[in-house]
Amino acid sequence: MAPILLNCMGNERNEYIKYVKNPNLETMEEDILYHLSLSTKTHNLPEMFGDIKFVCVGGSANRMKAFAQFIHKELELSGNPEEITDICEGTDRYCMYKVGPVLSISHGMGVPSISIMLHELIKLLHHAQCQDVVLFRLGTSGGVGLAPGTVVVTEKAVDYSFQPQFEQVVLGKVITRSTELDEEVASELLQCSSELQNIPTVIGNTMCTHDFYEGQGRLDGALCSFSHEDKLEYLRKAYDAGVRNIEMESTVFAAMCRVCGLKAAVVCVTLLNRFEGDQIKSPHDVLVEYQQRPQILVSHFIKKRLGYVV
Numbered sequence: 001m002a003p004i005l006l007n008c009m010g011n012e013r014n015e016y017i018k019y020v021k022n023p024n025l026e027t028m029e030e031d032i033l034y035h036l037s038l039s040t041k042t043h044n045l046p047e048m049f050g051d052i053k054f055v056c057v058g059g060s061a062n063r064m065k066a067f068a069q070f071i072h073k074e075l076e077l078s079g080n081p082e083e084i085t086d087i088c089e090g091t092d093r094y095c096m097y098k099v100g101p102v103l104s105i106s107h108g109m110g111v112p113s114i115s116i117m118l119h120e121l122i123k124l125l126h127h128a129q130c131q132d133v134v135l136f137r138l139g140t141s142g143g144v145g146l147a148p149g150t151v152v153v154t155e156k157a158v159d160y161s162f163q164p165q166f167e168q169v170v171l172g173k174v175i176t177r178s179t180e181l182d183e184e185v186a187s188e189l190l191q192c193s194s195e196l197q198n199i200p201t202v203i204g205n206t207m208c209t210h211d212f213y214e215g216q217g218r219l220d221g222a223l224c225s226f227s228h229e230d231k232l233e234y235l236r237k238a239y240d241a242g243v244r245n246i247e248m249e250s251t252v253f254a255a256m257c258r259v260c261g262l263k264a265a266v267v268c269v270t271l272l273n274r275f276e277g278d279q280i281k282s283p284h285d286v287l288v289e290y291q292q293r294p295q296i297l298v299s300h301f302i303k304k305r306l307g308y309v310v
């Protein structure tokens with residue numbers, strides 16, 4: 001017989017939801033999701049979030065608010081999309097908007113920032129007893145041999161040595177986790193891109209770095225310890241290993257979702273071709289339009305899954 005558990009508001013539920021992999025959580029009276037400004041005691045998480053089916057994350061708070069407003073219109077939901085409220089307004093670390101079955105959350109820049117958000121988000125999905133959730137990272141990136149504005153659906157999220165792995169230091173020891181993403185979701189996204197106009201999309205490997213400048217082989221940081229030739233050689237090696245774009249969160253995103261049994265995809269637009277330069281020179285309106293491309297693609301995916309389009 002399945003064990004009887006109490007959910008976060010004290011009601012019975014009779015099956016384990018396996019999104020978290022931490023037995024300590026079961027013994028805690030209250031779980032405070034500090035950086036999201038939510039808690040199992042002060043919020044009815046199943047009521048607030050139990051119907052979530054899609055979670056979209058991205059670095060910038062403005063982008064994730066714009067995405068929430070966009071998906072609100074696309075799903076033709078009632079209410080004014082301009083009036084959606086930030087669920088995490090009690091903190092300025094992250095923003096979070098819920099639009100029907102879609103949650104849109106910002107994660108800031110880099111692995112430490114997204115990983116804190118993911119710990120609390122995954123616990124939130126667990127406490128809310130969400131089922132069959134798909135996560136997307138909607139980001140920007142530097143292209144490797146691609147025209148600016150190309151959307152890359154990540155096949156493998158790889159580290160600086162082009163390996164599909166994420167290394168985390170735990171109690172002074174390095175733990176290595178696989179960064180495999182969901183193949184079915186990636187191929188469904190590619191199919192979606194073929195049904196849309198003006199969303200040039202490729203599938204390829206995404207390299208995740210811990211820095212935007214030296215870590216991505218840029219010559220224009222405050223520090224630079226290598227030559228133009230060294231940079232091009234590294235980018236050529238990356239290209240030969242299947243890397244088509246570079247960003248700063250994909251490996252930990254893929255690794256944490258995978259361990260927790262959550263289907264996930266990474267969809268990033270390229271802002272420049274790194275073989276041609278380091279500075280992002282496109283005008284603001286062009287960059288805004290580029291950033292909408294992953295949103296349009298993922299919105300199409302969501303609408304297809306929900307039966308809005310066939």
Ligand SMILES: O=P(O)(O)O[C@H]1O[C@H](CO)[C@@H](O)[C@H]1O
Pocket residue numbers: 058059060108109110138139140141212247248249
């Ligand atoms: O556009 P976002 O989602 O922030 O992603 C990319 O942009 C930031 C660097 O400018 C890094 O966080 C990188 O991963």
Ligand SMILES: O=c1cc[nH]c(=O)[nH]1
Pocket residue numbers: 140141142143212216246247248271
């Ligand atoms: O070159 C780029 C552009 C956006 N984000 C990155 O991490 N790198």
